[in-house]
Every structure is written in C-alpha cells, then in structure tokens.
Amino acid sequence: MAAIQLKNLHKRYESIDVMHHVNVDIEDGEFVALVGPSGCGKSTLLRLISGLEDITSGEILFDGKVVNRLSPAEREIAMVFQSYALYPHMTVKKNLSFGLENLNMDRAIIEERIQKAAKLLDLLPYMDRKPRALSGGQRQRVAIGRAIVRNPKVFLFDEPLSNLDAKLRVQTRGEITKLHKKLNTTMIYVTHDQVEAMTMAEKIVVVNAGKIEQVGKPLDLFERPANRFVAEFIGSPKMNMFKSKITNVSDSGIEVTSNTIDHFCIPVASENAKIGDSVTLGVRPSHIEIAESGIPLEITQLECMGHETFIYGSLKGESEDLVAHLPHHFEAEIGDTIYLRFSSQFMHVFCDKTDQAFKRIES
C-alpha cells in the first residue's frame, strides 16, 4: 500500500505538452478515478504514475519517496490494461504466475498465491485454459488476478470495463469496488464514463486537455463544480446553460438576469462579481420542476423510462435545447407546451471570462 503524490508533473512529447503541472495527492488505500473526455491525457497520467512513460519534469512520490527513475516493477505497481493484455500463448495459470516467476519467488509461495487469487476471482475451473478459450468477463478476471497475485502497492486500471457488455459492466463494477474494500490497496482507475467514476471512486480527478480541472469527492463534484467544464462533464444528461448578466450584487448573493428564464437571486459568494459582467447560469435537469405557470417550453422530444422521464425542448431565444429530468412518469405529447420552474438555490453561476464557478454560500 502506498500514498502517492504528484508534484508539478509535466510531460512533453517532442514539442507538444500533454500534461501541464499536475498536482494530486492520493491517500493510502484510496480509490481514485481519473475521468475526462477522450484524449484528455488521463491514460497518459496513469502511464506516468506506472513508470511505463518517463516524466519530463516534476516529481512522483510513493510514500514520500521519489520514484521518478524507478521501473514499473520497482515501483511495485500492478496494472490492468484496457485490452487485458493477457499472454495469449500461456494458460491462465501461467499468466498468473509469470510475474511471480520473474521475481524468482519460491514455487510453493507462487502456487499458494495463485490459488488464493483464483479462488477469490472464481477462476479455478479455467486454470489450464488459454485466454482465447475464455469469455470477455473471464479474461477480465484473469487480468485482475494477474495484478492481485503480486501484492502490489498500487493497482492501476486503464478503462478495464470498456470491452464488456452493459450488464457485465455493472456487475464487474460492483466486484472491483468489493475487491477494493477487501484488499484495502490504493487503486487508481481511469475511465471516460462519469457514471463509473461516480459509483466506484472515493475521490475523482477530472482531467481536461492535460490539466486537472477539479479533485474531490463524487458528490462534491456534482453539487459544487469548480468550473464550467466539470459542471458539464459530471452528471447525465448534461447541465443546462443560459447566457446571463449580473444585475445586482449583495452579501447574500448575486442577482442574475437572463433573456429567456427571467432573473434570479443566487446565494453565491460575490467577491469577484461586478454588475454588468456576463455570466453563464447552470441548472441541472433534475433541478427543474413542472408548474402551472412559469417559463414556457415546447416539447421536441420525450423519453419515458417508466420510472423517470426526460423532456427535451427549446426555449424561445436559446440556441441550445433544454433538458429536464423528472423522477416519475409524465404524460405529454411532442409539440405540447409546458411550464417550468427553476429554484435558485440549486443554480450555478460561471464567470464567462474565466469559466470559474462562483463559490456557493453554504447555509
């Protein structure tokens, strides 16, 4: 087990900077998810931590010790690859034992560790099979088993569920979380799927274009996004955004007026706010209610799941469609006009110049 610190990490390929001065602290035994859109550098960050890739500048510390120059094996990490990367010419058993044999470990200890891992992951019936004779889920478990047998200080997962079908993905998600509880080892998990990150991780690191946008607990990121990117990336469907202007600033919050959805007084810290500044208002689809009167919306699309309903529609004067999420069944026809009510306490305000969010005043 190890606590990991990334200090001012920088990575450059030839003349292109791919990671910009990354600082992250990961506690011992923590389950951390690195999320971000495709190509944001989250996998690169994982490879830098693993030691498969050299860093250009900065420091990586494992338990306070600089490991910049150590190989993956010396860092005592284990990695589960997106493609699983099982050795195709070896049986499951050989796949599990290969890493231990490389360490010149005693045969008896190797056997004991393999048996333990195989039992834990339900792999005992397949020990003599080659990877090509296994299903996707079984291969996945072998890949995790190969990581477990080495008793690593840190587990690194590189989008391990992306090759599984939807049902198996949900199941494996639960298994990995359970595994973490059992082993209590530091785990770093890369995913582009924010649902995976929200459900599994204790801490989420949002990466965008080689920069860390925000680090925090899953709910923190959902309720208090630090900037526009995090607000739009976390939560599905995406947060509704409205162009607005600050019309009044007071100690209890700022007053914001939008062309389309009227004006609100939002309880956020007002230090950096100036009257006349253009800002963006953010409202999550689940924070929109249907009322007898209010802001009219013409329904363009309706998704009914039985227990919940998504309503898509356009507001007059807004270019982007609005999405509302109702936690119950809702009968309506496309083309109907309904009335919406927004409550200001769940609204987010982002400065247009910096894209940063105004801090919420906690009540």
Next chain:
Amino acid sequence: MLKFLTRTRHHGKMDITDILSWLWLTLGTAVIAIPIAWAMLSSLKTEAEVNSFPPSLIPQSTVNTQVEGYDKDLSVWKWTQPNGEIKNVALVRRIGIKATVVDIDNPEKTLQVPTSEITQLKDVNFQWQNYTDPLERFDFFTYINNTVFVTVVATILTLLLNSMAAFALSKYKFRGKNAIFMLILSTLMLPLSVIMVPAFIVIVGLNLADNLWGVIFATVATPTGVFMLRQYMLTIPDDLIEAARVDAASEFRIYWRIVLPLCAPALAVLAIFSVIWRWNDFLWPLIVLSSPENYTLQIGLNAFQGQFSVEWHYILAMTVIALIPVTIVFLVLQKYITEGVAGSGVK
C-alpha cells in the same frame, strides 16, 4: 477422403467453378510433381537408360543371358518370324539392317535376321546401386555431416539474430531506427555476385576460408528474415510487452518468453526458408571451401559432373537423398505456418 475430393460448390451439382478449380489444381499439381517424380524414377535407371532416347518412364534394363560358346553375356531379343511365330533369341552382332542372332535353346546354330523383325526384351529393374555406389565411392557421410552442421547452426543463428534485430526495430523507440531498417532492407538489392569478392576477402581476413564457420557467418544475417519478423512483431500489441514490464520481466525475458513464442509462425517460415537456402547453397560454399573434407553435399555432388561426362544417374540419386531432410523439415513445421497464435489474447 472421397467425400472431400468430390465436394462441389452447390450441393450435388457440378458448377463451372468446380471444373475450373479441378483443372487448375490438377495442372498445378502436375507442374510441381512431375519433375520430382521424373527425378525419382530416373534415379533408379541405368546410366545408359537415363541417356536413351526415347526416354522411358519406368526404370528398365535389358535382359541378358549366358549362351554356351560365347564369352560375354548376350542380350535377349524377341524375334517375330514372318510366319507369326515368336521366339526368344540372343543377339551376337548387328551390322546395318542385318543382325546375327543365336537360338538360346540351340546355341550351335546362328541365324541371320533383319533387324526390323527383332525387338529387345526389357524388364523392370531398379538400379539401387545408384544409391549405394556413391555412398562407397565418395565421401557421402562427410558431405552430409558438413551440410547438416552448416544448415542447423546457420538456421539457429539466423533465427536468433534476425529476431533480435526485428524485436529492437519493432518494439523500441530510438533515433535512427527507420534509417537502420532501410539500410538493412537496401541490402536486399545487392545480389551475392556483387558482394562475393569483398565478402570472401572478409572471410579470408577472419581466417575462416576453407572453414564451415566461414560459410555460416556470411549467411546468418538476412534482410528478408529481419523484414519478415519485424512485420510480424508489429502485430504483437505493445500492451503485452508493457504488461510483461509491469510483471517485472527483464527485456531479455520479454523477448524470450513473450515475443519469440508469439512469433512462432513467422519463425517457422523463416526456419523453412533458412534450411532450404543453406541446404541448397552452392556458390558461396564453393568459393569458401577448398578441401574435400569440408565439402557440403551440393559441392560434393558437383564431383559427378566432369568436364566431358556427367554421371546423371548418380547425381539424380544423390539429389533425391538431398531432398529428404528439407521435405521432413517442411512437413514438421508446416502446421506452425497456418497457426496464428498472436492477438488472440487481446480482446
């Protein structure tokens, strides 16, 4: 087997494609198989029969018999008499269109018959001495020993060196990688005859002239092998190598335990090529080797080819023997060629 051979494109119905593919495959088989069959059959013929015209398919030889009153054996001929009676006679001599023959049962009396009435009797006879004679007459076992040594050692070194070069060129990033690869490939364009003299000078400089190692060293690094293995190794996912690196495997262990086993099909192909090249190699060993105890089989076979005469029956017999090892190597390794191992563990 019969079911396999009589398969048709549509169930129970002959199609034009069936006929065409049968024709094509039969033609292909004939083109490949007839020369080999011809060489094998001819290797069992007598020297006279190899050179006879019109050629015969099955090895035959003349029937000779001992006749009283004659020192030498006489050949037996079939005499079709004008009255239709057929009799076996022995030929004494033949002048123009007249032949002097003797009745085998009644040797005192000689007969004059026109040659058009007699035909020589032949029976099927395999000349196994074509195979046994050279074994006694010339140092076959030394030659084959040398050839096996050169072939085995050169093939092992070829596989090792070429796969190491291919591993570096396909799986490592370093400056000048492509330049080195192009340089290796460009040597493909230089035929042996161009570099023969400088290569020989190098071998002499290394004190390896008239030495089997001189034959081996000059041939182990083949651009074809490096190219083939590199292309194959490019298809091995980098993830596997990184997984092994995470698994604390040394770079050599990655090469030995991961990359080489996954390259088995490509290595098998290269092994077959290398065995065939080295086994059939003629020009280079001829240049390097000068004393008969170092001769390889192909150089040894050359001894049957004199300035004025060619002992075809011996050459053919030894060629058939020389074919055997290559055939065995091909039979053993051919299943690896079609067996694609790599890639199946990923996704």
